[in-house]
Amino acid sequence: MVVSLSAAGTQPMSAGEVGVVVVSGMLIVFVVLAIIYLALMIMQSAFTKDKKVEACEVTAPFGGTVEYFVATSGRVAAQEVVLVAADSDGKKSEILAPQAGKLKPVAQKGDSFAQGDVLFRIG
Numbered sequence: 001m002v003v004s005l006s007a008a009g010t011q012p013m014s015a016g017e018v019g020v021v022v023v024s025g026m027l028i029v030f031v032v033l034a035i036i037y038l039a040l041m042i043m044q045s046a047f048t049k050d051k052k053v054e055a056c057e058v059t060a061p062f063g064g065t066v067e068y069f070v071a072t073s074g075r076v077a078a079q080e081v082v083l084v085a086a087d088s089d090g091k092k093s094e095i096l097a098p099q100a101g102k103l104k105p106v107a108q109k110g111d112s113f114a115q116g117d118v119l120f121r122i123g
Helices: 015-047
Strands: 056-059 064-069 074-076 081-087 092-096 101-105 118-122
Touching: 081 118
Parallel strands: none
Antiparallel strands: 056 118, 064 081, 074 101, 081 092, 101 118
């Protein structure tokens, strides 16, 4: 005794039908991923709405002279080199941004500074 699960016979699909099924599947996956992305963006904005990065002042770790600014006024990333300074012995050091934000230079190229003086602000 032969048992069939399908009452209708199976017919092979044409190339056009296969293409339509594949493209439809890809579109469905794209739409689902877009919905997930939008939901994550909404969640992120909801949880970070009131959290503002506090401005910070970067002070000189040693006394010396500002050689030049690598980054100018504008946005800087965390750990990005902001300026190069030389100490009294002429040894050059890079001063990095401790956090991402908008750079506001306080010192200028050629300025002398003492340890603890404010070199720039990030807000």
